[in-house]
Amino acid sequence: xxxxxxxxxxxxxxxxxxxxxxxxxxxxxxxxxxxxxxxxxxxxxxxxxxxxxxxxxxxxxxxxxxxxxxxxxxxxxxxxxxxxxxxxxxxxxxxxxxxxxxxxxxxxxxxxxxxxxxxxxxxxxxxxxxxxxxxxxxxxxxxxxxxxxxxxxxxxxxxxxxxxxxxxxxxxxxxxxxxxx
Amino acid sequence: xxxxxxxxxxxxxxxxxxxxxxxxxxxxxxxxxxxxxxxxxxxxxxxxxxxxxxxxxxxxxxxxxxxxxxxxxxxxxxxxxxxxxxxxxxxxxxxxxxxxxxxxxxxxxxxxxxxxxxxxxxxxxxxxxxxxxxxxxxxxxxxxxxxxxxxxxxxxxxxxxxxxxxxxxxxxxxxxxxxxx
DNA sequence: GACGATACGGAGTGAGCGTTCCGTTTGTCA
DNA sequence: TGACAAACGGAACGCTCACTCCGTATCGTC
Numbered sequence: 001x002x003x004x005x006x007x008x009x010x011x012x013x014x015x016x017x018x019x020x021x022x023x024x025x026x027x028x029x030x031x032x033x034x035x036x037x038x039x040x041x042x043x044x045x046x047x048x049x050x051x052x053x054x055x056x057x058x059x060x061x062x063x064x065x066x067x068x069x070x071x072x073x074x075x076x077x078x079x080x081x082x083x084x085x086x087x088x089x090x091x092x093x094x095x096x097x098x099x100x101x102x103x104x105x106x107x108x109x110x111x112x113x114x115x116x117x118x119x120x121x122x123x124x125x126x127x128x129x130x131x132x133x134x135x136x137x138x139x140x141x142x143x144x145x146x147x148x149x150x151x152x153x154x155x156x157x158x159x160x161x162x163x164x165x166x167x168x169x170x171x172x173x174x175x176x177x178x179x180x181x
Numbered sequence: 182x183x184x185x186x187x188x189x190x191x192x193x194x195x196x197x198x199x200x201x202x203x204x205x206x207x208x209x210x211x212x213x214x215x216x217x218x219x220x221x222x223x224x225x226x227x228x229x230x231x232x233x234x235x236x237x238x239x240x241x242x243x244x245x246x247x248x249x250x251x252x253x254x255x256x257x258x259x260x261x262x263x264x265x266x267x268x269x270x271x272x273x274x275x276x277x278x279x280x281x282x283x284x285x286x287x288x289x290x291x292x293x294x295x296x297x298x299x300x301x302x303x304x305x306x307x308x309x310x311x312x313x314x315x316x317x318x319x320x321x322x323x324x325x326x327x328x329x330x331x332x333x334x335x336x337x338x339x340x341x342x343x344x345x346x347x348x349x350x351x352x353x354x355x356x357x358x359x360x361x362x
Numbered sequence: 363g364a365c366g367a368t369a370c371g372g373a374g375t376g377a378g379c380g381t382t383c384c385g386t387t388t389g390t391c392a
Numbered sequence: 393t394g395a396c397a398a399a400c401g402g403a404a405c406g407c408t409c410a411c412t413c414c415g416t417a418t419c420g421t422c
Contacts, residue, residue: 007419010369033409035372044371046412055410111344144350152345153354160337163292169325170333177358188389188398214379216402225401227382236380 014051016041022062025103030059063107067124070094074127084140087131088175094154095171099161108155125151142180153178195232197222203243206284211240244288248302251275255308265321268312269356275335276352280342290336306332323361334359 006014020041024032034055038045052058073090080086098104129147136143145153153174160170187195201222205213215236219226233239254271261267279285310328317324326334334355341351 007368009418013370034411035409038371045410046372046414047370049411050369109340109344142354145354148345149348149351149354152341152348152351155344156337156339156341156351156355158337159290159340160333163290163336164329164333167330167333170330170337173323173326173330173334173358174337174355175358176362177354177356181357190389191399194400215381216379219401226380227384227402228400230381231399 010050013041013043013047017043017048017051017058018062018065021058022065022103025059025062026101029102029106030055034058059103059107063103064121066101066104067107067121070098071121071124071127074124074131078127078130078134083131083134083138087135087141090131091154091157091175091178092171095157095161098154099158099165105158105162108151108158139180141178145178191231194222194224194228198224198229198232198239199243199246202239203246203284206240206243207282210283210287211236215239240284240288244284245302247282247285248288248305251279252302252305252308255305255312259308259311259315264312264315264319268316268322271312272335272338272356272359273352276338276342279335280339280346286339286343289332289339320361322359326359 017037021037024037024040034048035045037058038048041048048058052061073093077086077090098108125147128150132141132145132147132150135141157171157174160174164170198218202218205218205221215229216226218239219229222229229239233242254274258267258271279289306328309331313322313326313328313331316322338352338355341355345351
């Protein structure tokens with residue numbers, strides 16, 4: 001049912017494809033031609049399709065890998081002694097990292113992105129909501145927003161950051177808006 | 182040098198193309214096939230190219246038309262009795278309208294969008310900056326942002342609004358961040 | 363080392379789309 | 393109304409790109 005045990009070269013090539021895709025999608029988003037990814041990985045296009053049913057599936061695999069990293073970071077902060085600080089630090093860090101990764105920007109910006117909203121980005125969602133709630137409990141963050149609101153605000157902050165990456169204080173404007181009044 | 186006086190049918194078709202393009206681009210952005218625009222306008226593809234040198238040029242014409250409307254609205258508010266209120270009202274209205282128009286979203290979001298940043302969207306830029314400065318003068322808006330910052334924040338607010346159009350209060354979070362502390 | 367299965371490479375295929383070309387139609391003006 | 397220029401329509405072109413196919417190479421096993 002699951003994996004029929006890959007041959008050694010197949011395993012190696014799969015890893016190469018994933019690495020190449022991560023780099024290429026991060027730089028140019030979904031627009032990068034699949035042939036470019038194959039060339040970057042040092043394999044043929046057919047090999048890419050042996051491991052991933054479509055370009056879109058490869059993209060999602062790359063994005064989900066990254067979202068799981070974000071989720072892990074959030075988990076580490078779940079018990080931080082200062083929930084407010086933890087929340088704002090995390091928010092800032094995610095924006096900074098994600099804004100440098102066009103794949104993440106496009107994936108999170110997807111209004112109808114079923115794959116990230118529903119199934120597998122769910123751990124990211126859960127942990128993010130947990131951070132938010134703790135920060136709200138101690139009075140660090142206004143209480144009239146929920147997890148889904150926060151994700152929308154992340155998308156907005158990403159757009160701001162992408163638009164003017166130099167301006168250090170713009171995201172702070174948003175954070176100030178999030179603080180308790 | 183300028184216009185060689187268009188024939189009547191040519192003038193009519195040009196207007197139809199512009200109207201169709203405005204509708205199509207607003208709905209689907211630059212991704213809409215040019216043939217669709219031509220069909221919607223009831224003309225052939227060749228006719229579109231008689232009036233506009235490229236699809237991109239047509240897109241810019243549509244966007245600039247809209248930006249000039251925004252600029253005009255800002256001009257009307259330039260002497261409002263309450264600069265703070267005028268600023269926030271204008272900001273909210275622009276976000277609301279622009280978020281419904283995918284062409285505007287894409288155009289404003291263009292990081293390297295020379296056409297809108299440089300030449301012709303300049304009146305929009307100027308008037309927007311004037312509104313901002315007056316609001317800052319009366320102490321309604323924090324003073325550590327400038328016109329370019331504001332445009333970045335508009336792009337961000339657009340992303341938020343597009344992501345969750347229902348949530349009435351999300352843009353308010355951003356506005357609260359803009360207020361004087 | 364030989365054999366069968368697995369995986370590979372990259373040319374090929376088909377679809378979509380921006381743009382052009384040209385035979386035909388239509389407006390304008392005398 | 394006739395004739396010429398202006399404008400039209402849409403078929404055709406060329407390019408890009410996702411995806412497939414199949415002859416060839418490589419791996420694992422006995």
